[in-house]
Amino acid sequence: MTRSVLIFANCQGEELRTTARYLTCLTGVTDFKWIASHKVTDADWAMRYGPDFMADVAVVWEQVESGQESAHRAALHRGLPKDVQIIRFPPFSALCLWPFSGNDPRQATDPTRYPWPDSIAAVLATEDLPDNAMFERYLEITAQRMPDLERRLRFDLARWRATDAIADIKVADWVERNFRAKRLFYTAGHVTAEPTRFLLNQLLSRTAFIDGALAARAALEIEVLLRYHAGQDFECVPLHPLVAERLALQFHDPNRLYRWHGHEWTLRQYILRYIRWAPYLD
Amino acid sequence: MEAAFVFGHVGNLGGALISGWSVEEGYAWAVGKESLLSLPLPGHDGGLTLRLAVHPLIYPGVRPFQRLILSAGDEEIGSFTLTKRGPIDVPLPPHLTRGRRDILLTLRHPDAIRPCDAGDSRDTRELAICFHSGGLLGSTGPGGAAIVSGDLCTGIMAGGADVASLVDIVNKLPSARGRVEVSFIDTRRPLDSGSREDARRARFCWIQSNMGLGGVRDSLRGALAPDCLVRDFAIPTARALWPFLGPMPGTDTRAIPEPGRYAPARYRYPDRIAAGFAAYNLTDDVVALLYENAVREQMPDLDALLAADIAEWRMLDQRNTLGIGGFASNQFTSERLFLAPMVPGPALLREIAKRLVASPPIVEALDPAVAAVEIDALMEGFGGRREELPVHPSVAAHFNLAWWSADLRYRWHGSRRTGTEYIMDYIRWAPWRP
Numbered sequence: 001m002t003r004s005v006l007i008f009a010n011c012q013g014e015e016l017r018t019t020a021r022y023l024t025c026l027t028g029v030t031d032f033k034w035i036a037s038h039k040v041t042d043a044d045w046a047m048r049y050g051p052d053f054m055a056d057v058a059v060v061w062e063q064v065e066s067g068q069e070s071a072h073r074a075a076l077h078r079g080l081p082k083d084v085q086i087i088r089f090p091p092f093s094a095l096c097l098w099p100f101s102g103n104d105p106r107q108a109t110d111p112t113r114y115p116w117p118d119s120i121a122a123v124l125a126t127e128d129l130p131d132n133a134m135f136e137r138y139l140e141i142t143a144q145r146m147p148d149l150e151r152r153l154r155f156d157l158a159r160w161r162a163t164d165a166i167a168d169i170k171v172a173d174w175v176e177r178n179f180r181a182k183r184l185f186y187t188a189g190h191v192t193a194e195p196t197r198f199l200l201n202q203l204l205s206r207t208a209f210i211d212g213a214l215a216a217r218a219a220l221e222i223e224v225l226l227r228y229h230a231g232q233d234f235e236c237v238p239l240h241p242l243v244a245e246r247l248a249l250q251f252h253d254p255n256r257l258y259r260w261h262g263h264e265w266t267l268r269q270y271i272l273r274y275i276r277w278a279p280y281l282d
Numbered sequence: 283m284e285a286a287f288v289f290g291h292v293g294n295l296g297g298a299l300i301s302g303w304s305v306e307e308g309y310a311w312a313v314g315k316e317s318l319l320s321l322p323l324p325g326h327d328g329g330l331t332l333r334l335a336v337h338p339l340i341y342p343g344v345r346p347f348q349r350l351i352l353s354a355g356d357e358e359i360g361s362f363t364l365t366k367r368g369p370i371d372v373p374l375p376p377h378l379t380r381g382r383r384d385i386l387l388t389l390r391h392p393d394a395i396r397p398c399d400a401g402d403s404r405d406t407r408e409l410a411i412c413f414h415s416g417g418l419l420g421s422t423g424p425g426g427a428a429i430v431s432g433d434l435c436t437g438i439m440a441g442g443a444d445v446a447s448l449v450d451i452v453n454k455l456p457s458a459r460g461r462v463e464v465s466f467i468d469t470r471r472p473l474d475s476g477s478r479e480d481a482r483r484a485r486f487c488w489i490q491s492n493m494g495l496g497g498v499r500d501s502l503r504g505a506l507a508p509d510c511l512v513r514d515f516a517i518p519t520a521r522a523l524w525p526f527l528g529p530m531p532g533t534d535t536r537a538i539p540e541p542g543r544y545a546p547a548r549y550r551y552p553d554r555i556a557a558g559f560a561a562y563n564l565t566d567d568v569v570a571l572l573y574e575n576a577v578r579e580q581m582p583d584l585d586a587l588l589a590a591d592i593a594e595w596r597m598l599d600q601r602n603t604l605g606i607g608g609f610a611s612n613q614f615t616s617e618r619l620f621l622a623p624m625v626p627g628p629a630l631l632r633e634i635a636k637r638l639v640a641s642p643p644i645v646e647a648l649d650p651a652v653a654a655v656e657i658d659a660l661m662e663g664f665g666g667r668r669e670e671l672p673v674h675p676s677v678a679a680h681f682n683l684a685w686w687s688a689d690l691r692y693r694w695h696g697s698r699r700t701g702t703e704y705i706m707d708y709i710r711w712a713p714w715r716p
Binding site: 105106117126186224231232257262264279280282 | 286447579
């Protein structure tokens with residue numbers, strides 16, 4: 001029976017699984033399964049993730065979370081075979097990429113159209129202004145109300161270190177070292193290929209039944225698979241120029257286009273569409 | 283929505299939170315037993331509903347719910363028992379809002395609790411409910427746009443993946459809301475009961491003639507009501523953007539299915555010249571140079587290839603109700619009509635969408651000029667299917683393609699590569715992931 005690696009994580013786990021499944025050096029060695037920790041239901045544990053599903057699991061890559069153990073995490077631990085190896089890793093997240101973690105009353109009835117709420121854009125939604133004036137107004141208000149981003153970054157760092165403390169793999173130092181030079185985040189919780197590359201190499205090198213030589217071969221294949229890959233870019237919130245300036249983000253390009261489902265928009269195009277809650281294509 | 287409110291320091295209710303509030307960056311807590319809110323109003327005579335996104339402070343076993351009672355003056359206008367985060371709607375009595383620019387609301391929350399008394403928090407504030415955002419809904423409905431009463435024009439567009447995109451475009455046009463509703467039927471697989479039901483109710487049916495299974499298209503025609511208006515259209519394909527061809531078995535022997543990873547093949551558009559360098563054990567720059575030389579030496583008559591494409595487009599025009607071949611011929615060099623031999627680009631889809639909505643019976647429900655403007659707006663920045671093949675510099679130069687540039691990056695599912703990167707990956711048969 002093939003030994004499986006079970007990934008218990010949010011959508012970042014799906015990135016790990018998809019990349020890992022394309023590693024030809026692991027064909028026949030292991031399979032990769034993913035339980036979406038943010039979507040799993042009580043019924044799933046009974047119907048989908050019962051003993052048959054768990055029978056071949058030899059290793060668990062478990063994404064940790066701070067706070068009390070959730071009911072689903074407890075259900076995972078109850079269902080695992082004995083003697084399974086568990087490797088804990090932290091989630092990647094960044095709340096300092098203001099202003100896309102605010103509030104918007106339109107989300108109450110339409111939560112998925114623009115799921116990264118921008119409070120400033122929301123309050124402009126009922127203004128009747130032409131495009132140029134609207135965008136100017138947005139830039140003006142965001143400049144006035146921008147919070148202390150260094151403080152937010154310190155909160156992020158504190159959170160990264162808090163989840164590092166309960167994980168086997170540490171990411172805080174790596175993120176802190178790299179996030180100004182390279183884009184690591186598209187949204188507060190969606191990542192480029194860089195974090196996936198870093199994490200997958202770490203996880204494979206700690207997986208007991210994968211020896212050093214195999215992990216090294218896998219690392220080369222990961223490099224090939226991800227060298228041109230954009231990561232979780234299906235929803236990219238744009239980078240506000242003042243955020244880039246205040247956080248000294250060296251990768252910021254004011255002319256950059258940001259993917260939003262089937263589109264690629266500038267900051268201005270995204271913001272105007274967000275304010276007007278405009279439909280888009282997948 | 284007639285007005286949008288965001289609580290907290292970054293929001294727009296700073297002066298309206300009169301008393302009983304603890305304001306944070308992105309939200310405000312109602313504190314104590316009562317809070318006062320001076321809510322801005324639009325000043326017209328229409329009916330209004332206040333929608334609030336709130337989050338009660340709950341401690342299971344200690345404080346399982348929070349009550350919220352709203353009143354204006356002596357009149358109670360809403361009462362809720364909140365157990366989880368979500369929106370609440372409070373209809374505002376017209377006699378209290380008519381012609382006014384604000385209304386003073388009293389919010390009573392008798393179940394406020396100090397976190398330090400209920401858990402391990404050191405927070406001594408008496409908190410009840412967290413207010414995130416709010417809005418005023420007018421009488422036009424929750425989406426803010428008027429719903430048009432009357433006859434809904436329902437129809438079908440049937441074909442492959444690109445027809446699904448056309449359906450998405452039509453259904454998302456603001457002017458189509460409440461007037462036109464189109465369902466997609468995939469003719470690459472047998473009709474299911476839902477598709478048959480859609481077919482039975484359809485007033486019109488557009489069928490892509492050059493995609494899908496003929497038997498399924500025939501079944502669909504048979505399932506339509508007798509008075510359903512049936513029309514055909516074709517989405518052109520192109521072979522002029524050599525050396526990438528459509529699926530051609532045998533062109534590259536490496537092109538076989540890899541179960542669980544690639545179907546029908548790792549690279550589904552064979553390049554005969556690139557395949558010839560597969561066994562070359564040389565550095566990338568040398569192989570790239572050899573490939574370039576081979577392309578120049580073996581370049582076919584590109585004008586003849588384009589002429590063959592145009593002849594085929596004309597033939598499709600003759601066989602179908604909707605003609606797009608003339609547009610494709612005229613715009614071939616100025617707009618990116620094809621992302622790959624079998625994949626239409628956004629410019630081609632946009633034109634097809636405009637012609638569909640300008641045709642009966644949709645044209646009777648929508649103003650085609652308005653719809654065309656909406657299509658342009660909806661498709662701004664749209665890239666189409668994420669399957670793009672590079673265009674060789676010699677081919678781009680030969681056709682003088684206005685949209686082409688040497689630094690273009692081409693999307694292939696999750697990846698973006700330059701033309702040279704794509705070719706080298708093809709020659710090396712490099713794996714990729716979606």
